[in-house]
Amino acid sequence: MNQKLVAVIDYGMGNLRSVSKAAEHMTNDETQIVVTHDPQVIADADAIIFPGQGAAKACMQALQDTGMIHPVQQAAKEKPFLGICMGLQVLMSHSDENQGIDCLDIIPGKVVQFDLSGHPELKMPHMGWNQIHQTQDHPLWHGIPQDSRFYFVHSYYVAPQDKSTVIGETTHGQTFPSVLSAHNIFAIQAHPEKSAEHGLQLFKNFLEWNGH
Template structure:
């Protein structure tokens, strides 16, 4: 039985993630926890995130889980979701805030003419980016197994990651700009979209995480 710890630190859509994981992998031992010992013993770890980056990093630190997440990132499959993806990078414009620094790059807000409040055309884009959007798979990865290229996933966000290393990008989406929406390296996979809100494709992604052997 695969053991999976969902890192609970006060800033995430935890119960929706837990329900989706249980549905995708009913045989797995899934624990929603802020206990460092349980997280470190789990075979796989999920890092959700929701809300402002500064609040997420502060509450993760207050919960004593920064070093735990860094340790997990070195030796077991780790799945970051939404702000949980953004936290893996060096810094965010939101705040600004220093992040975990696992990946080189930063987190940027949607900006440009199409997002400007002074832009009155019918093509003006709202921030946050909210709703279904197609994900372009930039390269093959086991986490994409059984998921067709350009499958729509559900997004809710105002910021997006900008990796310094293009090889980190495994998925991208268009919303006024083309932005990275999924990254991967070694035992880490992270996505800006919400698999738990993305119907069958999201459940398949969670199933793939349970089966993934980095």
């Protein structure tokens, strides 16, 4: 029997282990989770999880250094692809972080900083449990109630050119796109690996998803 291979992209940063543990927690015998920076494994995998924390520039540099830019871009075109936090932001064309850096340009749009002027009571980073309002149906929302809370930690958010890619929104001073979907890609600003039962349900849904 062929096992389904799910590759967790390792670019040397972030809480990779939390992501792989959460995915493993929701797997069955037919699915194998591997943490990898090997372009060949990424090419061979049936599905991709791209986690991430930290800064956009360091992420792009690490992808460059490990030769993963092309394999990740290719995978994002054809396989079930789950982007998490930085793994959402690097899918965009350009990030304003670190004085500006070009990203993978898979989803046209920008990554911009929160503007909290007028909200002196709000803190930055946006850190903690906030609600995701599901603005469109998606197979990965299965079993996750509307407006469920997920754990966030970030200071920048994505602004896609095509608003129809937005399937979830969150409010912190302003309402921003917190989940994008494009074909086989589901990408979320929050950390499902740290979002208790709803986050685990999202991993379960992803592992069962064929990308359509």
